[in-house]
Amino acid sequence: MSINRFYFENGCTNLRLHIFTDASEEAMCIVAYLQYEVTLKLLYVIGTCRVAPIRHTTIPKLELQAAVYGVRLRRQILREHDVKIDKIDHWTNLSTFSQWLQSAHKKQQVFVANRAAEIPENSSMDQWRHVKGIENTADIGTRGMSIEGLKDPGWLNGPAWLQTDEETWPKPWCQVNEAEAEQVTSTIATETELDRLIDWRRYSSFNRIRNFITYCMRFKMKQKGHLKGDEIHEAEQILFRFVQNESFPKVSKSIKKSKEISRTLNIAKLSPFI
Template structure:
């Protein structure tokens, strides 16, 4: 009775959508729909369903299960048919069971609903196979959705989460099922997704016996190939591709270093090579000196600041004031002799070291900042948030330092 009863399910959902109270009078449209459905129910008494499906006939050689599924914007459905046939003969097809579900109130695309119908059919078939002990009976599944068929035939890892989970369930629950395409006009579950009257149900040979070709021999079951619209690609899992590009600024070069100490070991050698290339008469050699390390660290910090605080550096070097939206405005920054941004303010008169009075400003989102904080954490023997932040504050002012160190 599924094609008839789905009408009542849709009416019930429309009642929820209209937010009608228990004691309120229905709208004229809902009243007419309900009365029409109620008056037609008496005609169901005229329907008789044969209980014998022919599985124990003496000439039966082949038994197969055929499941059909379909979906509309309001509902989705599944129906299972049993086909029995003798050697070299046409088969006898019987409707075993059917099930319908209302589409959720949350807007879901029709292809996704078609996939939900396929899941409903899969679960339905699993129960029928177990209940009738048809473990060795071949199972055929049919859908008129080219999109959901492409999803089911693909590997779950190719699709997004919603589709992947359902495809995985279909493939693992019925691994031996053969999924194929059926034309919408020959799909019996189409009636169960839109609803029909009892009069139409009594005369629907498609519903009671499936498509005409199903009773014929298996070589005549071809229903054509689905026309792919490419809609299945909308659920394709996004692939992330990494490409190598030329290094235009030193910020990219810093990404190559995984530790602060390695950075201070390599960068001085790079700067030495650059110095020797420019000034061949005063070449540097031997061990890396502390002065070379200091120059390399200054160059790295200058490069980091030029990437993160480009507008602020341009304003200060040209003698202009910072924009009100600048995060450095409360720090009253200035450029020192090496071109580094430092914190200004009243601490310039304090009896402190120069680095403590005017710490170097470091951006919060930069790879060098990560290396710097990790190094401080190691130097303080993993002393935690307070110890690491206090150690860094002796020379550096990291924007939102507590958040950065905690992260």
């Protein structure tokens, strides 16, 4: 078996680096490709696997660790290659990735906080994209493979979908969040309508739905950039009001009308307010 290390015959210009990361309970894998943007051809640069820690760690945390290894491998590739790389894309199928990075300024578990802080130091959010597990070539390395398996065209040649027009690729995390916000805020006028329009079952965590609502408000105000603390706080207050209205509709309605709450209600002892 041999791997061609002579990347491109027509010189090294208009190059793009793609780094895929993935993890399983057994291993973490990172694989990188260089792409000639004129022909969209991909060439294998390096692939590496690391055994998962003996101590049990959840899959999302292992995928976050793999993302850290991805930015470290990125530094190594840039250091060891003399050619100019014009664009860089990181690919992961970690669904909580953007939430962890956007909450890096907040208190998180030590494991998450340390790694969420390292990634933005060596990459930007617009360089990170989500890819489905079956389309992630790093998934091959997390399952283990034989020498014959290394000849798999998907491993050495990269995913076929990446060699098509960029418009068909998954969008960067930041664009996904803003596009999702645009779709909803185009018909949002009040919090009541927001509560009616959002399918709460789509969001697996508080952070995810909170950030989504923040992007909705931001799009409505025509603002861009990273989320700010006061914006996130305002979105949290909206979420709390939604939950209050759903859990205590009579109490909420009574408070809004400035009427006294019946002392027969246990919640009256807590002096509720909105």
